[in-house]
Amino acid sequence: MKKCLSLLALAATLLGTVVQVAGDTPTIRAVADEWPPFSGAGLPGRGLSLDVITEVFARAGYTVESDVVPWARIMDGARRSEFDVVGSLFLDEELTAFLDYSDPFYATDVHLVQRTGETYTFTSVPALRPYTIAVGDGFLYEDEFDRADYLNKVFVTTTLQAMQMVAFGRADLTLDSVDVVNYAMRILDPTLASQLEIVPGALTSQNIHMAMRNDFPNRDQVLGDFNAALADMRADGTLDAILDRHVGD
Template sequence: MKRLLATVFTLLLISSGMTYAEKITAINDTWAPFISPDLPGQGIALQIVRAAFKEQGHEVEMTFVPWARSIKSVKEGRVDILVGTWWTKERSTFLNYSDDYLVNNIKFIKRADDSFEFDGLDSLNRKNIGIIRDYGYDDEFKNAVNFKKIATSNLINNLKKLTHNRIDLTLEDEIVARAFIKNEAPELKDKISFSTTPLSSNTLHITSGLKNPKSKRIIADFNKGLEKIKNNGVYDSILKTNGLM
């Protein structure tokens, strides 16, 4: 009898379009103010992602580890989603992408006394540019050979190299970089400035590994939830609370 009732309930859920409540495992590196264990709701991006999944009855369980380990875990299907991912052609071969939920303006960071302004890749000729290993920079930028790209594991390393004249430029989402400097390295505030023109404007997505058998359903549920919170005002409320509107 119990088995029969369970089967009937399952059929009712399917016919009504309801979804099963599920725990979604998520992973990412710390990337304040979008993703951080030290911020309200663990950051703007996680507030949006959790709200979208909540609309579908799902709970998000978050783990913070370095980026290279994060993307490997999702690629191999051991964790359900990366919270914040930029699109690249390479990543699309092993990740399913959601609809975008934020936009990041990636700008060059220079020393405060540097008159440099970004005006296309030719303006980077013979520059030494600090990048972060395995980040999803614009493909044209990654493939360019008219400047040198020097990889490290995080933003603070690049900022220190920049202010000590060991590199000419670095780059990061402007909101992320300003938040990091304000909270973690305020002594650098007056030592750096940002280019006016961004290298790129990158849309932000959650992603799930193609090897994960739940991948398509997870992404579909997120997209449905995202549409709902955009329609019911929750999305705009999150942006306003975090000073993005």
């Protein structure tokens, strides 16, 4: 028996394939950046995204180890196969060069944020030319806005910093998911609730996904298992229960 297993292992090595004992699955390393309520080191389940990812994979028969790390490290680690799954993602065509996206598990609207009493209304990206807009460095919001290098963008590290800049009059506007904005005003800095308000008119509605590095062993099977388990959890109400823990009223 040992000899047969050794020969199989040798053959697998020579062929450059991965052999797994029946019933044995790899531990999936999932990461996301600090972006509450979608992900955060101090959040229950490390946030909505990593909580969903862990629970869906568990139903599909996989074990997940999750962590919250800076975005730059996530991108480097995913390219070097240090991390297997990235959570809290909007769809971005550039990332599909090395990541394969799952089906979405949440949707959120992206809005501008203004000081209370201002009268902005979003109509188009070009109409934002006159304003100073605080944005997260490396953040993705909406394709046209992200490409608009003619806008006066001031780069910061977090959405909370951007919102505080607007509150203090150092920028005219900022933007993010309404879930992120509301979390910041409710939990991170409640003083902002009286100083800021969401601008009418959404820039876009974005789906939240996870994505797996495209060189992960048996990637198609694993993604298929994830999507099937996600569909089951959506149908039986388990997904809604998880989402309510993070963004419910």
